Amino acid sequence: MVDSPRTYSSALGGAGFLAGTFLFDPLSGKAEWSDGLFNLHGYQRGEVVPTLELLMSHKHPDDRPRTIEILDEVFRDGGHFCIYHRIIDAHGHTRRVLTAGRGLLGASGMVVTLEGATIDLTSTLRRETEQAARDAVAGANATRGVIHQARGILMGRLLVTSDAAFKLLISGSSRTNVKVAVLASQLVRLADSDQGPESVDEFIRVLQACDQA
Structure with a gap:
């Protein structure tokens, strides 16, 4: 599996903004995270082995069931997905993120690759909320x-x-x-x-x- 390319992204809020990509092969179970995705979840590359299970374990408990439901549909039928949800990183910090991606169907009609990106919107939403309050x-x-x-x-x-x-x-x-x-x-x-x-x-x-x- 090739390394994920660098992620170029932008959001309001200044420092603290993170984004990263992921690639998952459901046939082999192998996963690849970009450096940004490790950082977003509170890790440095090499500290943990990236897996779909690890990715899901960081979903906020209230958001995890709906996320699993959507991904199950993507694994079954393929297609694009976009999920606004929360994650809890390795340091216990809650981040509000947007995850978007797609499940690619192979010749057999089965999903052979799940790929996407997760964007941290925490600082953006905080900035918007503070500005609205002001x-x-x-x-x-x-x-x-x-x-x-x-x-x-x-x-x-x-x-x-x-x-x-x-x-x-x-x-x-x-x-x-x-x-x-x-x-x-x-x-x-x-x-x-x-x-x-x-x-x-x-x-x-x-x-x-x-x-x-």
């Missing part, structure tokens, strides 16, 4: 800021308390089915525009009408 916090802060500005405008124009100003925005949102933050943003934009105080007063009258209704 975006959510930034969005929440921006929303609070514009609502605070709108309340200030209402307090200054109507000489009401902060709670009363917020109640007007709530009433307007409920009656118009427009989010409070959107109404607040519209009011702030009017106040900052060149349309004059009359446009702001008209907007406020609409809010008051919603509140009275």
